[in-house]
Amino acid sequence: MAKEFIIAIELGSSKITGVAGKKNLDGSISILAVAQEDSSACIRKGVVYNHDRTVQCLTNIVNKLEHSLKSKIAGVYVCGGGQSIRSVKNVIVKDLEEGAIVRQDMIDELMDANRSMDYPEQEIIDAITQEYKVDNQLQLDPAGIQCKHLEGNFLNILWRKKFYYACNECFKSAGINIVEMYLAPLVLADSVLTESEKRSGCMLVDLGAETTTVSVYYKNILRHIAVIPLGSNNITKDIASLQIDEERAEEMKLEYGCAYTNNADIDNTLELAVGDGRKIESRRFIEIVESRMEEIIRNVWYQMPNEFSDKMLGGIILTGGGSNMRNIVEAFHTFTPIEKIRIAKFVNGVINANQPEITAHDGRMNTVLGLLERGNENCAGKDINDSLFAPEDEGYTTTEKPKEPHQPGKGIIQTPEEKAAAEEAKRKKEEEEELKRQREAEEERKKERENSFWHRNKAKLKNFFSQIITEEE
Template sequence: MPAKEFIVAIELGSSKITGVAGRKNLDGSISVLAVAKEDSTACIRKGVIYNIDKTGACLTNIVNKLKAALKMEIAHVYVGVGGQSIRSVKNVILKDLPEETTITQKMVNELMDTNRNMKYPEQEILDAATQEYKVGTVFQLDPVGIQSTHLEGNFLNILWRQAFYRKLNQCFDNAGIAIGELYLAPLALADSILTEAEKRGGCVLVDLGADTTTVSVYYKNILRHLAVIPIGGNNITKDIASLQIEEADAERMKLKYASAYTDNAEIDDTLSYPIDISRSIESRRFIEIVEARMQEIIENAWYQVPSEYYDKLLGGIILTGGGSNMVNIEKAFRNHTHVDKIRTAKFVTQTINASSPDMLPHDGTMNTLLGLLAKGDLNCAGEELDPNGNLFGGSKPTTGGNTAERHPRSASELEPGVIQTAAEKEEAQRIAEEEAQRKAEQEARLQEEEEQRKREEEEERRKNNLWNRMVRGVKDFINKMTAEESD
């Protein structure tokens, strides 16, 4: 019997696009019902779409595979946003208040809206993480109810190129797949693999992907920094392939022989690794190639950590992603960062059930996708498919827009990590334009009323002046007549 309720999440990675359908159970666990994958190397680079048509075709194939497995239409999907050009920028909004003003939630919301309306050249604000508020000279996480003459909001804005955002929405539009929600993928990942103690005590989450490495810094349960470095595991493969080796063979050798760190005393100079039947490569040369690139990745990741948090990482460094499976990866990070507390997150903290272990490998590659699945709260099930097996007939289509049925929300109404969809942005812009027009009309009306009042006052003054002149003229005439009679 087809499942009537399920969540569908899609992750657009540099090596593959993956879709998963799962059902949330009453005990809080998630049962995975179907998984579908498509190779994305021909359409996505560094986590960014560069071929819209091929990406749309991959998305269509993913959804069709899931529909065939579920025997149900898919009304909408949850999508993770990540990849190159995502970066965080600190911003401060100031507000001076009259003396003895009690700060209200409305004032705080106005500060948040002002920050959200910041404009960055060719950049889109995906999310804004509140750092703290400065009330007078004291920093507060919640300033509501405090009296002050000065309120300062400190925010961390997550930016992405507007062109990438438009391409993402266009791909789903072209594929006729409705977006139920857009999530910032690194935040969904962090919520699924980091513990509260790690976030509170301070930690660095490093997601080692195929084309990119994503670094997230947390302290006191707040995201403090986010950056995506455009190098990953594929760079190691290409370095090996530079020895005139096919990339497929280079990838195979990397997975089989590569180590993130090898002690010099353990290197056997007489050992060689076979490339094919007739060729081989000395182990020392292979190790040097791998370690050189791995060192570059680690140093760039560590460089992203703001220096003020170096001594505030009680939670240590948490590694995840496909690259975290490399031998001695923790030792390599420990050597370069001098942080002793390092762990590798092979799987999410939620309880996930699957009919087959092959569906959910515990190697860090599914963590982001499962994090997106856990975030979903709207039923993605449409109508049942045609019992004759025709995916496109016999049932009313439920996809075909870029946004699911949901009341458009303003930026201040969004949960952390949730991104406004294209329709919500359009609705927010429409509301803003209507509000601006309403204010302009109100200001014009007030100005007209003021000008009318001034005209009336001027007319009254003119009349009063005329009356006064008449009165003075009468008085002067009377005085003159009286003076003549006296003479």
């Protein structure tokens, strides 16, 4: 295999983006190629709704990247999100015997019980441990502690089953091998938040085209995640409601749109050209844009759990395409009680690139670049020139290094095949444990029989009755 590179693909509501990059020895990443396809006709609010068009977009992305790289692509890293993602708190309780010490298998039992929770029409794609309650104390790692009552507090991240399978099916139909699939909000958080922000408490707000994703962190743990079905496209549609062509409405939003304007700064005599010789009052335009932005921001703050609202010392971090709107920070200052607000225009890692999509530093590429940073397996296949003389199925598999087991809380989404394999392994393990329990129970019954009065005195009683019979004879 002549080349080494990593491929990351993000499924967005406005664009599907594919990026090829190479990790350098100093930890930086060099971007080798970028490819994008308009996804507005196949993905809505981050969710696949047109299978065939999505497959075509994915195929086009891979073909463009292969053409630029002069190499076949053996696999890709994928991140997805969308409106159907939400988090649900869950508590699993286990009562122990007096003086019992918490063992790792007890903790695993709580985690397995939590992952076995059934949510109608929804799939648990990740389960994040919040903390454990050991009697009346909270602990992150309760192993080795003596207690009577063990309680596990978990945050389950759910995704609608039909969207989960639709996403995987698109890659399968396109003939694209998924090396690993990740949850987009967790990938984004790892790429733009600092350890200090996560530890001291922060809210990450990803302002996308059709959705706004909110993630709340405290003490380095994800505490809440939600996807609001509102984004910057809603502002465009509001402007278009003034009988303005949607393309022109988008242009006006980008040119004149402002998230917040002081009333004293509004010129009541100013008019904006909308085309066809028509004009609208600047004040009316401002009110339309700001009303929608206020609605989005108030919905964002509504997602803040009450128990963490006064603990956000790390503030609010804004990112995504919507964070480029003028005065967006002032708008968040106005409609939330948080003073500390920053815009994450780019990822924290070192990225070497000359592609305009990357060098723009406008927050739109943060998620896919964060995904690229997570990748560690070579995605390169055969060189295209050499593959002309090679069998079609030769050289198109990823490294044969076995995958590490999925670690909870890492945002990894199992494919249906991986999920089925994990369930089969769990079933076999349960069967083995059941057989072990049966053998132990049989051994216990055997010992009880051996220790019973009849068993211990059987020989004596037998001799006693034999003597009686002999004497009678």
